[in-house]
Amino acid sequence: MTTNQTLSSSAPGAVAAEAAASTPTRRSGGLDVRGLHKVLGGRTIIDSLDMTVQPGELVSLLGPSGCGKTTTLRMIAGFLAPDAGSIKVGDREVVHLGPEQRPSAMVFQNYALWPHMTVAKNVGFPLKLRKAPKLSKSVIAERVEAALALVNLVHHKDSRPARISGGEQQRTALARALVQEPELLLLDEPLSNLDAKLRVKVREDIREIQQRLGITTLIVTHDQEEAMSMSDRIAVMNQGRIEQFSTPSELYSAPATEFVATFIGSLNRLEGRVEDGRVVGGEGVVGIRPEDVVFVEDTDGGVNGARHSAVDGLAATVERVVPRGHFAELYLRREDAELRAFVTGALPSVGARGYARIEKWLDFADGKLVRQEVAQ
């Protein structure tokens, strides 16, 4: 179920597309969380959290360990009762319902596949439990087949979970959630147990299926790259609160808080402010993205130093060079501060002299963004 396959007309892709067409998806409702509050062991884990997810939207809950994102997900799924607050899926209040009665389906971090059931039995189990209307065996088999086709696992339907790879287990767990035709799909760190290569592929697959089915989806992750690449919007959480809830690009270009700015992407964080291209001490915090630091290597041995300073910025020495694949990270020392810069192309060597200029920066006061500034 690579994107390849679904785009081309190769056989498995065609089956998957057909399966998607024949799987009648319940019209996905949105998710509306109001005033969610949870105290555990005397500690406030979730602090009056509000969040709205539009129908068909994919939202990531992103944050460091212990920020409360998993607790939030477990409350939305119904495994944990909040102390206060309301959770609406579509127009229905579900906060008093147990997980078995909620219109959401969850993919667990370790997949939680039942080892004593085959892949097909795992996927079919939720359907077997349906009471009104009770589904016949043939209908269940048909729907299981369709769900497995969707994740391209039909050939493994009689295997036990222990016999298939981690990626296949992940897809089984996804099929088990999708077969329920949930109004809301919940994924708890869905990629954390996969190796790096597979992770990229699976996240594309998940995104693709999600868009095809138009299913409202909430993903918990601590991996910003994962969140940035999959989500329509990201809720960055810290200490039980949502710091910022916006699109990936907005989070990056206009982080609402210092926490978001440091958590998403890389940041030179310096005390003080920027005046005339120079960092000067004082109140407040200035944040500079490494790609907004431009380094020009000195080619004439400092002869035209004064002219260079006017155009290329302050004199800087390269202290470390860390190759990062298609770009490199430079650790620069200027007279006013140490700065990290991203450069592509030819790399300067350690000890090289040159000039570094700050193009853009963010001013924070009390941890909040005050303004974004661009050098003249």
Place this chain on the structure above:
Amino acid sequence: MAQATLESAAAPRESAPAPAEAKPRRSGKAATGLLTTVLALLLALFIIGPLVWLGVRAFADTWTYPHLWPDSWTTHWWQVVFGDKALGVAVQNSLFFAPLTVLVSAVICLPAAYAFARFEFPGRRFFLIGLFAANAFPKMGLFVSLAALFYALNLMNSILGILIVHVLGTIVFMTWIPSAAFAAVPRSLEEAARDAGASKLRVFFSVTLPMALPGILVAAIMSFLASFDEAQGTYLVGAPDYMTMPTQMYSLVLNYPTQVAAVFSILLAIPSVALLLAAHKHIIGGQLAEGFQIK
């Protein structure tokens, strides 16, 4: 790998919610609560009732049916027991055989337990199952069969004969439980110690053995109790020359008033209860269960 992932699944990454939080909602909570309380009380009566009833009897002078309490109390029966030489000897014998059995059993079985845990050798699984099959033969039948052999080897009415009978009853415990405990010690820890320069023997005594100790302790306790409890074989092989506390119980029950048997019962239960208090944590902790799966 499945095992490892399952384990981490049990502990959520963040602020682990107490298991009580994940309780299924059910209607009629009060009714089920009442029902479980009643069932728990019945279980308590079932388990503890007979012991208390017997315990009270040890201090009873006269007791009229259907009173729930003796009419008068006495310590006379305790004096009878402590004054009876034969009973004292039985106590001594029991306290002699039980620790000796544990020791002999440990010397014989622990190396085997380690071998079963760490080495793959031909017939390994067959032997493990063989150990179990030996347990499936009814004890009484075994002792009847053993009698012929013991007569031939002159082991009847001998200390060695009794010791063999006792050790036979402990082999399964002493092999299986420590074997599982040894197997549970991660090889990487042993390798790390080897890497740090420890000899094989040193690794065993400073890493493997300490980590497997709770399992060995449970095995030792189970063996002690098995030996302490052994009556049929000891009676067949040792009586009347060597009487232990349980075999003495057989004749006590027939020849003395109930109260004397009650007193003796309390004495017989003391070491066991002391062990219970000392080691209940390890036994409940799953060491026992781990040991009873052939791998």
Place this chain on the structure above:
Amino acid sequence: MALPPIVLIALFIGFPILLALGFSLGFTGGLNHTISVIGQNVHEAQGASPTFGAYGDLFVDRRFLGDLGVTVIVTLVSTTAVVVLATGIGLYLKFRGGVLGKILSGLAVVPLFIPVVIASWAILGFYSADGFLRSVFALAGLEFPVWSFSMVTVIIGSVWTSLPFATLLVTSGLQAVPQAMIDAARDAGASFWRVVTSVVVPMAGVPIIIATTFTAIGILGSFTVPYFTGPNSPNMLGVDMSNYFSAFNQPQQAVVMAFVVFIIASGIAAVYVWANFRSAKESGAV
């Protein structure tokens, strides 16, 4: 290293069992000589062909057949009760936990530390004619049956003595079922009982089967509990073996009974071995 216990078992369990098998089939030479001279009603084989005389004696004996039936029934009833109790306690501990759960599981382990002789004696007194239950009912003006020296106390005693071991095995098996597996089932729409029957119990299936087989084998060959608390007749085969050996001086018949019990126990043991292999297979080890 693995040899000492195996040698010990081969010498003092395997070898006697083989001797006994020979003896039960009428081979009275060698080490079986003494016992066959002392014993009465010993059937001797003609040369190399075995005799099934002792087996024949028993299988036409109504008392033996009755006792065999009693043994099987006591084993079935007691084992069922033990496993149901152990599973119930284990489930309570798993889903409710709390103080009551701890008390329940603690209670169930107490008998492990009480010698069976004492347990039998205590149970006998508790359900006797002047025992606790009859006293309580008599005070309320009701007549309660005397259970002592009946199969009821044998079953009660068997359950009492077997409960700790089964509870320990089953409880830890149930505890080992990951919470995520249960959460996944509930998320799929399963009710509490559905979670228990479709996920928790099957996933703890192997420990439960192991507990069942050990309990059944233990009760099947038990002696002390039926000897102390049971009636003279009918009673379980463990008591009969002892009687035939000591009181009736018919060692061959006693040995035959041992083999009958052994054959039944082997059938149960086969289930145990199968369960172990199945679990190895499920985890992908085989």
